[in-house]
Structures are given as C-alpha cells and as structure tokens.
Amino acid sequence: MGATLFLGYVMNELLSSGIELMLVGMGIVFTFLSMLVVFINGMSSLIQRFFPETPIVAQQGDDPRMIAAISAAVHQYRKKYSKN
Amino acid sequence: MGATLFLGYVMNELLSSGIELMLVGMGIVFTFLSMLVVFINGMSSLIQRFFPETPIVAQQGDDPRMIAAISAAVHQYRKKYSKN
Amino acid sequence: MGATLFLGYVMNELLSSGIELMLVGMGIVFTFLSMLVVFINGMSSLIQRFFPETPIVAQQGDDPRMIAAISAAVHQYRKKYSKN
Amino acid sequence: MENIRLLWESTGLYNFTGPQAIMMAVGFLLLFLAIKKDFEPLLLLPIGFGAILSNIPVAGMIDEGGILYYMYSGIKAGVFPLLIFMGVGAMTDFGPMLANPKTLLLGAAAQFGIFATLFGALAMNVVPGMEFSLKQAAAIAIIGGADGPTAIYVASKLAPELLGAIAVAAYSYMALVPLIQPPIMRALTTEEERKIEMQQLRVVGKTEKIIFPLMLVVLTALLLPSAAPLVGMFCLGNLMNACGVVDRLSKTAANELINIVTIFLGLSVGSKLSADAFLKMETLGILALGAVAFAIGTASGVIMAKVMNRFSSTPINPLIGAAGVSAVPMAARVANKVGQESNPYNFLLMHAMGPNVAGVIGSAVAAGVLLSLIH
Amino acid sequence: MENIRLLWESTGLYNFTGPQAIMMAVGFLLLFLAIKKDFEPLLLLPIGFGAILSNIPVAGMIDEGGILYYMYSGIKAGVFPLLIFMGVGAMTDFGPMLANPKTLLLGAAAQFGIFATLFGALAMNVVPGMEFSLKQAAAIAIIGGADGPTAIYVASKLAPELLGAIAVAAYSYMALVPLIQPPIMRALTTEEERKIEMQQLRVVGKTEKIIFPLMLVVLTALLLPSAAPLVGMFCLGNLMNACGVVDRLSKTAANELINIVTIFLGLSVGSKLSADAFLKMETLGILALGAVAFAIGTASGVIMAKVMNRFSSTPINPLIGAAGVSAVPMAARVANKVGQESNPYNFLLMHAMGPNVAGVIGSAVAAGVLLSLIH
Amino acid sequence: MENIRLLWESTGLYNFTGPQAIMMAVGFLLLFLAIKKDFEPLLLLPIGFGAILSNIPVAGMIDEGGILYYMYSGIKAGVFPLLIFMGVGAMTDFGPMLANPKTLLLGAAAQFGIFATLFGALAMNVVPGMEFSLKQAAAIAIIGGADGPTAIYVASKLAPELLGAIAVAAYSYMALVPLIQPPIMRALTTEEERKIEMQQLRVVGKTEKIIFPLMLVVLTALLLPSAAPLVGMFCLGNLMNACGVVDRLSKTAANELINIVTIFLGLSVGSKLSADAFLKMETLGILALGAVAFAIGTASGVIMAKVMNRFSSTPINPLIGAAGVSAVPMAARVANKVGQESNPYNFLLMHAMGPNVAGVIGSAVAAGVLLSLIH
Numbered sequence A, B, C: 001m002g003a004t005l006f007l008g009y010v011m012n013e014l015l016s017s018g019i020e021l022m023l024v025g026m027g028i029v030f031t032f033l034s035m036l037v038v039f040i041n042g043m044s045s046l047i048q049r050f051f052p053e054t055p056i057v058a059q060q061g062d063d064p065r066m067i068a069a070i071s072a073a074v075h076q077y078r079k080k081y082s083k084n
Numbered sequence D, E, F: 001m002e003n004i005r006l007l008w009e010s011t012g013l014y015n016f017t018g019p020q021a022i023m024m025a026v027g028f029l030l031l032f033l034a035i036k037k038d039f040e041p042l043l044l045l046p047i048g049f050g051a052i053l054s055n056i057p058v059a060g061m062i063d064e065g066g067i068l069y070y071m072y073s074g075i076k077a078g079v080f081p082l083l084i085f086m087g088v089g090a091m092t093d094f095g096p097m098l099a100n101p102k103t104l105l106l107g108a109a110a111q112f113g114i115f116a117t118l119f120g121a122l123a124m125n126v127v128p129g130m131e132f133s134l135k136q137a138a139a140i141a142i143i144g145g146a147d148g149p150t151a152i153y154v155a156s157k158l159a160p161e162l163l164g165a166i167a168v169a170a171y172s173y174m175a176l177v178p179l180i181q182p183p184i185m186r187a188l189t190t191e192e193e194r195k196i197e198m199q200q201l202r203v204v205g206k207t208e209k210i211i212f213p214l215m216l217v218v219l220t221a222l223l224l225p226s227a228a229p230l231v232g233m234f235c236l237g238n239l240m241n242a243c244g245v246v247d248r249l250s251k252t253a254a255n256e257l258i259n260i261v262t263i264f265l266g267l268s269v270g271s272k273l274s275a276d277a278f279l280k281m282e283t284l285g286i287l288a289l290g291a292v293a294f295a296i297g298t299a300s301g302v303i304m305a306k307v308m309n310r311f312s313s314t315p316i317n318p319l320i321g322a323a324g325v326s327a328v329p330m331a332a333r334v335a336n337k338v339g340q341e342s343n344p345y346n347f348l349l350m351h352a353m354g355p356n357v358a359g360v361i362g363s364a365v366a367a368g369v370l371l372s373l374i375h
C-alpha cells in the first residue's frame, strides 16, 4: 500500500508538471506568435509607407494548352534522357 | 617433396571446395529463379483473374518533330540556365 | 632593448622570407604557365596537322522567340512540378 | 548433408522470428497505405520499405556496417530533418499569412493539441502496461504538430526509441486529415458560420516576403533559441526562395536535395521500426494519443477562429481555424472543401493557407518549448 | 641553392616512381577507352581519372585527409554501390520479364559464368606467380555477373585489395559485350535457330509491376538474406518507379543521385588502382578470367535457351539466352542485332530484355550465395 | 516564479553577448549585400545566414552535435571546395584561352597580387595589434587570386581560424571587381591602347579541349603536385564537360551537386564567423590587404599586357590583362565594358575570357606553391 501511495505521488508529480508544461507551453506559443503579429503589422506598414511596391502584374497568360503540350514533351524528353 | 605433397593436398582441397561451390551455387541460383517463375505465374494469373486491368492505351502520339525541337530547346535552355 | 632587437631580427627574418616567397612563387607561376603555353602550342599544331577537325557548324538557328516561349513554359512546368 | 544443414541455417526462413515477421507485415501495410491509399507516399513508402529491409534476418542492414546503420546517423545528428525543413521552407509562400497576420493566432491555438496530448500521455501512465516518461510524453505530443520533420527532429532528441512509431503516427494522421477534421469542424460550427465569406487578401510585396523570414529568425534567436535549428533552417529555405537572387540554390533545396534526403530519412526512420520497440502496448497508446492530438488541435483552431470572428472587424470563417494544425496544404484544402459544402461560391483556400503556414511556425515553436523545458 | 634543391625535391618529377608512372598510364588508357572507344564512359572516365589522381606523388589524395580517402569510405561502407543499384532499379522495367517469366531461367543459366570462373581462379593457383585465396577467387568470379555495382559490392566485402582490377575488368568486358558475344552465339546456334521468331509479348499491368519487386524482396528475405542489401535496394528503386506515386523520388534516384554517386564511386574505385595492388601477375589472371567468365556465361545462356526451345510450347530463339549475363541493355541489343543478321524482320530486343533483367537478379542472387558461403 | 526565472534564463535575450550581436549584424550586412547589392549572392547569402545561425546563443548549432558542426567537417576535409572546383571546371570553356595561349602569361602576371600581398601581410606585423604568422599571411594573400574555392581550400589548410574573414573578403572583392578595376585600368593605359582591336579568335576543336585538361593535370603532377587536388578536380570537371560522352555527370556536377555543396559550404564558412575570430584588429588588416591584393593583381595584369603588346606580332589590348585575376566572368566583362567606353565597336569579351580562365589556373598554381613552401 505504501508502494501505491508512492506511485500515486509520482503520478501526481507527473500530472502537475504536465499541467504546468501545458500552461507555460501554450503561453509561450501564444506570446511568440502574437509578437509576430505585431511585428508583421509594423513591418508591413513601414514597408508600404516607405518602400511601396508596384504590385507585380500577373504573369502574361501562357496558353494553357501549349503548356500542357510542352510539359508532356518535357516529361517524355526527361524520361528518354534519364534512361540512356 | 613433403612440401609438394602438402601443396597438392591444399590445391585438391581448394579445387574440391570450388566444385562444391559451383554445384551448390548454381543449385541455389536455379532454385531461386525457378521459384520466382512459379510465383510470378501465380501472381499474374491471380491478378489477371481478380484485378483485371484495362491495358493502358499507348500515349497519344506526340509529334516526334515537335518533341525533337522542344528537347533541343530544353537542352539549350538548360545549358544557358546552368551557366549563370 | 634586447627584446626590440630580437623583434627586429624576427621581422627581418619574416620579411626576407616574404621576398623570397614572392620571387620563388612568381617564378614558379610564370615557369608553369609558360610551359603550358609551349605545350598548348605544340599540342594545337600537332592536332591541327594530324587530326584536323572540320570546324563545328554553328547550331542551326533555333528561333529565339520559340526558345524564350519554351523556356518560360519549362520554368512554369518545373515550378508546378516542384510543388506537388 | 552437413553442408545442406548449414545452408538451411543461413536462410531467412530458419532465422525469422515472429516479431520480425510481424514488423515486415507492418512494413507492407505502410506500403499499401502509401501506394493504394495515397497516404503521404513520399514518406511512408521509404519508411515502409525501411521497415521491411531492417527486419530481414541475417542480412544485418541495421547493424554497424550496414547501409541503414549509416543512414540513421543522419537522423541522429538531426541533419536530415533540418535539411527537409529547409526544403519545405523553400516551397512555402508566406504571402497569405502576411496579408492577414492575425491568422497566426489560429496557428498558435491549434498547438493546444500538442500540449493536451502531453498531459494525456502522462495521464496514460495509470493504464497498466503503459509507461511514458516525461521525455517520451513530449515526443509523442509533438505528433499533434502535424509536421513530419519537426516530429522526427524532436523524437530523435527526446525519445529515439519511439522514433519509428511517432513518425508513422505523424505521417499517417497527416494523411487522414481529410477524414479526421471534417466531423469536428461541422460539430463545432453552425451552418451560418460555415457560409461566411472572407475579404479578398491584399497582394504582399517581395520586400515583405524577404524581411519576414529574417524577422522570424531574429525573434526566435531572442526568445526561444532552442527552436533556432528548426526555425532557422526553415527561414533559410524561405529566404532563398523569396529573395529571387539564388534561384539555383532554392530550386535544388526544394527538389533534388529534399528528394535525396527524403529517401534516406524515410529508410532510416523505417529502420527504427524494430519489433522490440514497436510491438508494445505503448505503441497503441501512441496511435491513440496521436489521433486525439489531431482532434484537439483541430477543435482548438476552430474555437479560436470563432472567438476571433466575434471580435474582429472583418469576418473570419471559423473553418480556417482547422488549418492551424499545419499539414500543409492538406488542412487548407479540407477547410476549403467543407466551406464549399455550405456555400459553393466560397473560396477559403487562400484564407486557410495563412493559418496553415502559421501552424508550421507554431509547431516549430512548440518543439522549441519542449526541447528547452524538458531535459 | 639549398632552396632550389628543396624545390626540386618537392616536384613530382623527383618523386615519381616507375610503378606510379605506369598506373597513370593505365589511367590514361582507361580515359582513352572511355572517351574514344565509348567503353562504359560513365564509369571508366571517373575510374581512369581516379587512377591518375591517386598516383600523383606528394599530393597524397588517397592518404588520410585526402579527398579520395574520404570518398573511398562510401565504398567500404557499401553505400555507394547500393545507391547505384537503387538507381538502376528505378530505371529498370520488369515488364518483358513478367510477360514471359521462364526467361528467368536464362538469367539463372548465364550465372554459370560466375561459378565456373570461381573454379578457374582456384585452379590458376597451379600457375607459378598466381595465388588466389577462396575469397579472392569469389570476388574475381563475380565479374562474370556482368554487373558493375554488384561486382564492386562483392569485391569490397571479400577482397578489397583486388577492387580496382575487378571493377576495371567488369566494366571493360561489359563494354566489349558486342565483340565477345556474337562469335560464341553464332558458334552455338544454327542458322535456323537464329531465324526463330517469337510470339509478341502481352502487355503487363501496373499491379503486377508493383507486386513483383515486393515478391522478390520477400523471397530474398526468406531464402537468401545475404543478397538482401543488393536485391532490397534494387527493389526499392524499382518499386518507387513502378508505383507511380513517388515520381519525385524515383526520378531523383535515377538521375541526380545516381550521377553524384557515380562520380564518387568511380573516383574511389580508381583510387584503388595503386601500383602495388595492380602491377602483379594476378591482374593478368583477373583479366583472363574475366573474359572467360563472360564467354562461359554467354555460352551457358545460349545452351539453356536451346534446351528450353526444345521443350517449350512456344518457340524461343536461343540468341536471347546470351542476354542472360545482364549488361543491360547492351546484351539485349546484341541478341537483337545477331538475330537480324539471319532474319532482318526479327525483332528480338524486347524478348531479350526479359533474360537481360533476369540476369541482374541472377547475379545479385549469385553474389548473395558467395557472400553467405565464403567467410 | 522560479520557473519564470528559469525560462527567462533560457532566452536568447538573457544569453546574448555583445560580440554575438555584432556578428549577427555582420551576417545581416552580408545578406543585405547579397540580396540588395547582388554581391555574389550564391555564396554570400548562405555565408551570411550561417553567421546568423552560428551566433544564436543557447542553440549551439556549431557545437558538437549541431548541424553546422557536421557541415564544417566537409570543409575541414577539403571536400566541399574541391567539389565546387570540379563543378566550376565543368562550366569552364577553355576555348578562348586555347585559341590564344599567350594570354596564359596574363593569368600568371596577375598572381603577383597574391605574392605582393603575402609580403604586405608580413610587413603589417609592424603595426601594433596586428600579428600574422607566415601561414596566416599566405592564407590572406590567396584572396588576391580572386577565386573563392581556392581561397577557402588554402585557408582551411593553412589558417582555419581566419577562414571566415578570408572567404568574406574574397567573395566581397570579387563582387566589387566592377568598382575596383576600372580606375586602375584607366590609369595604366592610354586612350590609344584602350582602343586596340584584337584579331578574331580561331575556332578551337573538340580534341584540343579534351587534351588540354589532361595535359594540365600531367604538368601539375610533374611540377607542382601540391596543386594537384585543386587542379585535378578542376580538370576532371572540365574533361567531363569537354569529352561529351558523360553529359549526365557533367551536368549534375555543374548544377545539382555544386548547388548542394554551395549551400553546405556557405553555411559552414558562415559558421566560422565567430566573434572571437572576427572581431579583431587583424580582420581590418585582412580586408585592407584583400583590396590591395585585387588592385595589385589588376595592375600587374595590365602592365604585363602592355609589355606583351609591345613585343607581340598581333595587337593585344592591355585591358584584357586585368581579367587575369580570374573572378570569372566578371573581370572579362569589365575589360569589355571599359574597352567599349573608348571604342564602342570593340568586343573584347572573348579575348578577355582567355586570361580570365588562365587566372583560375594561375591562382590554383599559386595556391600549390604556397601549400608546398609553407609548413
């Protein structure tokens, strides 16, 4: 029975360190990512004010069928190339 | 002369283990690959009975000249790309 | 003052070995590359006399716009390919 | 006669032990899941094959001098998972997250799956036959991060004896995300909430994408240096991709290098699927805890998103909270799909990519916490 | 003056030994064969260059701390040949063999070249000046397998001191297949036999191609675990290619990874072409035995095919038996070409690919036999 | 409370030392130069990032067991710089140099920058606070070779403690070639000289390009074996490219392999940017000496070209002498550009590529001299 008591004590010990880890861990994770939110907001507004970028125009529409044809050909080519 | 006899004995020893290796070795190789034949036949008939596959249609004929042109271009592109 | 003298002596030692290294080093570099000049000239004239090569014709003009289009497509393809 | 006996005694048939046979069967199960069920095949195929190779008797491929023994040293040194993380960084676009930074909080919330599981693993010690030390519990908990290389990195540091089971659980549940998450997401949200449409994201410029990984590495260095190897290599890959001046390197990192390392990593993880480590009650515990971890992570992400939606000026669809567990880009796709069941014109994919990549950061941070607090 | 003497004494000219000069010449001969004669250039070029670099006096590139010393450890550990075997597996299509499994027997028969050579090497001990131990004889015999990585793997385990000569002989004779085989094939077959046309092969489905490498690895594990490293890595590469879900990995294994390892392997094999190991009577013996091994392997493959043709319900052209030595795909091409000399409309290529890839399995199995029986 | 104190003591903020912070700033400066100023980004980006990672407190990435510790062993063994040199060899076309072999003398002359700097470094010992041993002076001097892998190779052999500073100086000045060289070139030449047009180069055949690397490796073996590792690996790469029969290997050497090694090499060079080695008076000396080395190398190349122009039957534009410092192909482009300022129809690029690649050979030879004479 002394052993059971001891085991119970160890379990309590483990579980309380589990709860502590949970609180501390989630605390650090939230603190860290919240600070990242703050810093990103700061960075973005600084950059948009002082180094505004002209938004990149979407890449000129490559004909998707051409791309499909070419990528098939490239694939074929690679396959061939990889064998010899 | 005793040495010659001894050498002869060693040679005989070596050669007889060579013959033994030859027989055992070829035996194992044939046994192994024969079993593979049996298993492949079994597997193939099982698969063809229970999981018949519709044979894959040959890939739609890419124009070979186009592929040649493209693979040349790809080659050029790669060459260029690899240098800078 | 003895120490200064000693230091001066060491410095002299170092500097004189520096000068020596400079002379010997440049000597070797020049000797080596000069020999290379001689050997290249020898090799080239030997090869041009005994194994003359028909100069490689410039690669048949691939349409540069086609290459540009294709290399863009290849790039796209690669990008796509690299993500999944 | 004598020779034939010797020959027979050198066969695998003679030397096979029951546990080895079972582990080979586990290897084949993993191959089946990888090839037929498309369960994270890039990892589970080499892992499964590694399990098969390492349980072949006599061959001794995991003994000193065997190829799997040498490969495993790349995990023991932490080099393989970190190189994979670098490659993942080179494939990651932080644009959607930078356009809507508060989604980082969703990535934080979903890490509750990790810490709840840590507690759960410790509590499991009451079950007879299960025994987890604090280190082992932490290594198991990291499965909840839904991030393969992070899980392997942490497990190799804290509990290498569980590495095989943890990696298999992590990748299997990542593959099961489309099955595990939707019921939880539906249970915790109303039809109205699932219909919420979100504002289109602004375009994020190149400079912001360059500065972000640098900012992240500095913050990690200042606050949580134990996460620096993971976060640092990830940021290196991301910076190489974002800056645009070293495309040669970022492409190699995201393709050939990550492929080579994936083969080696998978084989050596598989080589840790040995019978005496895997065929234990504890493995069942790990599998159960892993499923719980994913469920809790999903739930806490969704709940966090509901809370934020209440206080936010712009609407937030709670479904995107589920993407906070990482499992990029599967979890984001699931959020999109579940959203479209309620509102077919609702495109949540890009909005869910924010918490999704935030989840990668979140689990790396959680890994750092575990590595720094548990010795 | 003193300095100039010191300088002179640091030159290669002063330090060159005769044997080193001869080995450098051997290196140049290999480069000549590789570049001008197209003798397996992918291997013989790095091997030849490795021979040159390792025989430069003073530079010490093979001494501890030198680059070739480090590279060689990849062979000593068996890692390089196994990775190459994985890449070869990823390039191999077992379709033709699965369509006609009895061609496996041709791949078995051709391995007689290995065991006959083993006997021959032992018998050579009667020649004064030649002395081969059982291990050395086995390492030499494996040349008859006509498979480079297998030969290197076995030689590095059984007789590393002969590695250079064995690898050079193996790759040289593989390059000489189009010269060595045809006369033997013609001598052992009649014009009528060479004209035999074979039935078109059925199309083999994807499932069979996926199951086969798994079946092969299981059979190896059960019966011949000593062949498991070779066969296992080969099957891994083959499975990655066949299953279609990890194309990223199989392409990298069959391209960048095999290329990188080939450079390293070639250089380190070349670094074992040192004068004291190579410039011995025994090397002549190895070269002679290698040629005999190829000839016997070819002959036994052809004879086996003749026997099978007699008993088979469908016709078998005996020429395809010669492809059983492996040397993929050169031997299959030779069979096709010799066949077309007699019947220009006879396309044996695909039929010969069956015994050809069977020969790869056969020589890996033979390697396993040697490694398990000889200690 | 106690726990919060422990937590605080595990942060980077608590553990940061001033020198570490400065070194991280140096890392960021290198990233800025790489990304914004396009200073050799392929190397300076990983170097800068390596400096950041290795100076994060607590993380211990450079301690035994850390990823940067393992990576550095590839430099210590000399393997990384030699593999890069092989890749550079595979990218190099010796055609322009073989068409006009006397440009080799320009590549020789420019190495005077190395030996003058060696003397300068020794002379600097008179400055209080600066102390350079002969080995250190030689390692610094090699910056004048304008060749990154050569500098890293020599520094790792002679003065590993200065490796970080030397590599940074070498790559930075290589990036600054377009700023450093033109004023010197203009000061040493007349307008008339800069206008000189050169005869068109003959086309060099494939055979010559194959023979040349072989000839070079033999000459190195005979005369300067200490340069054999560098020259040998360079020639191997070049031969693989020139011979055309192993394109698979030369492409991998010049692409994926060099990219992978560049990432590892950069990170591990950066990991040597530790505060106690870098934040010393000596580093200022190294930076100053490096600039001087480039200037002297440029000047001696130009002067040599002027001398040769006087005695040559065909005209030589002295500007191409400046390309003798190597820094391929930047220095050749600079020569072309400065030439076109005086004569817009003068295309010197190809003519300058001769001394440019000759400079690579020249600095490898000079490295061999230093390694053989200084122990």
Ligand code: NA
Binding pocket: D144, D145, D146, D147, D324, D325, D326, D327, D359, D360, D362, D363, D364
């Ligand atoms: Na996560």
Ligand code: NA
Binding pocket: E144, E145, E146, E147, E324, E325, E326, E327, E359, E360, E361, E362, E363, E364
């Ligand atoms: Na074979």
Ligand code: NA
Binding pocket: F144, F145, F146, F147, F324, F325, F326, F327, F359, F360, F362, F363, F364
């Ligand atoms: Na140079």
